[in-house]
Amino acid sequence: MSHLPTFADSADQGRLGLVWLKRLWSQWVVGHGARADAVAAWRATKVLLSGLNLGVEEVMRWCGSRASFEEFEDWVLECNGGAIDPLTVTRINAALTGAPPPPAIRERLDAIERLPDVLGPAELGQWHEQGWVVLPNAIDAAACAAAAQVVWDAQGMSPERPEEWGRFGPRQQCVFVQLFRHPALRVARESPRVHKAFAQLWGTADLWMTTDRVGFNPPERSGLQFQGPGIHWDVSLVQPIPLGIQGLLYLSDTTAEQGAFALVPGMHRTIGDWLDSVPSGEHPQHFAARTLTMTPIAGKAGDLVIWHHALPHGPTPNRSDQPRLVQYLKMFPADFGYQPEWL
Numbered sequence: 402m403s404h405l406p407t408f409a410d411s412a413d414q415g416r417l418g419l420v421w422l423k424r425l426w427s428q429w430v431v432g433h434g435a436r437a438d439a440v441a442a443w444r445a446t447k448v449l450l451s452g453l454n455l456g457v458e459e460v461m462r463w464c465g466s467r468a469s470f471e472e473f474e475d476w477v478l479e480c481n482g483g484a485i486d487p488l489t490v491t492r493i494n495a496a497l498t499g500a501p502p503p504p505a506i507r508e509r510l511d512a513i514e515r516l517p518d519v520l521g522p523a524e525l526g527q528w529h530e531q532g533w534v535v536l537p538n539a540i541d542a543a544a545c546a547a548a549a550q551v552v553w554d555a556q557g558m559s560p561e562r563p564e565e566w567g568r569f570g571p572r573q574q575c576v577f578v579q580l581f582r583h584p585a586l587r588v589a590r591e592s593p594r595v596h597k598a599f600a601q602l603w604g605t606a607d608l609w610m611t612t613d614r615v616g617f618n619p620p621e622r623s624g625l626q627f628q629g630p631g632i633h634w635d636v637s638l639v640q641p642i643p644l645g646i647q648g649l650l651y652l653s654d655t656t657a658e659q660g661a662f663a664l665v666p667g668m669h670r671t672i673g674d675w676l677d678s679v680p681s682g683e684h685p686q687h688f689a690a691r692t693l694t695m696t697p698i699a700g701k702a703g704d705l706v707i708w709h710h711a712l713p714h715g716p717t718p719n720r721s722d723q724p725r726l727v728q729y730l731k732m733f734p735a736d737f738g739y740q741p742e743w744l
């Protein structure tokens with residue numbers, strides 16, 4: 402009989418007054434295990450990390466060092482400039498205990514609900530049919546340039562020195578650059594226009610914004626072969642796949658050949674049948690890589706590509722002479738659907 406380690410109680414609020422934080426820390430330091438409360442734990446993870454401006458990858462790496470909970474709380478504070486807004490604490494605790502958001506937050510959410518739609522009938526029709534849509538001018542050109550500069554700085558490279566682009570940046574993993582917090586990256590995360598787009602697609606403005614990383618996809622001709630990832634899903638393929646919405650903001654004008662983001666349009670509607678067609682013994686991911694063709698989505702700097710997470714997707718090799726720079730972001734409600742069994 403296997404013995405699962407004992408985790409802290411989700412009601413233990415620690416020094417920061419946050420439910421679930423100690424419970425999750427105690428889980429992360431020993432690694433994940435199958436649990437009866439896996440859905441609640443993953444929802445709490447997403448809400449806490451969003452509310453506390455933390456990236457999933459950096460938290461998992463940090464917890465790998467097995468530091469104490471007190472040290473973890475210190476690091477969380479440091480990531481938030483030394484203090485966490487009490488309203489944020491109240492909103493997180495409310496969301497994770499099934500209570501409504503505090504009135505001051507409700508007012509902000511209502512203001513988003515009242516904004517004019519940013520996705521019109523044509524875009525919503527495309528969302529329904531194809532499972533993806535572009536929000537143009539999600540942030541303005543100056544904000545885009547500032548965010549792009551953050552990516553260049555994280556890579557230790559310059560747009561003027563192409564000879565630098567072919568090496569691996571210090572924070573780079575595939576096309577991802579593990580940088581999560583910078584004032585220039587907050588502009589898109591706090592944009593009412595971006596919030597409204599997600600609110601229209603989710604049917605509620607009561608959403609959480611991820612603190613996601615950025616990306617750099619250099620031209621292959623600069624010397625670095627395309628690093629992937631290849632076509633994939635970031636969600637379990639166990640049917641039915643609950644709604645989940647991902648997003649990528651182009652920080653540079655991006656042609657289809659310039660390592661554009663790509664996806665298989667419409668597959669959110671056909672994935673059940675497609676899964677039935679996967680030969681027995683073959684993993685759907687491998688079958689997808691062997692048989693599906695992705696459509697690259699070109700875009701201007703400032704375009705936010707939004708897609709249903711049931712669409713297989715990925716970056717593509719950059720055959721141009723300019724790198725592709727992006728910021729990843731997504732919004733979700735605290736009670737999002739989640740399938741803990743992974744396929």
Ligand SMILES: O=C(O)CCC(=O)C(=O)O
Nearest residue numbers: 616661662663714715716
């Ligand atoms: O950077 C890209 O084009 C793809 C990003 C991606 O695959 C993801 O966010 O899961």
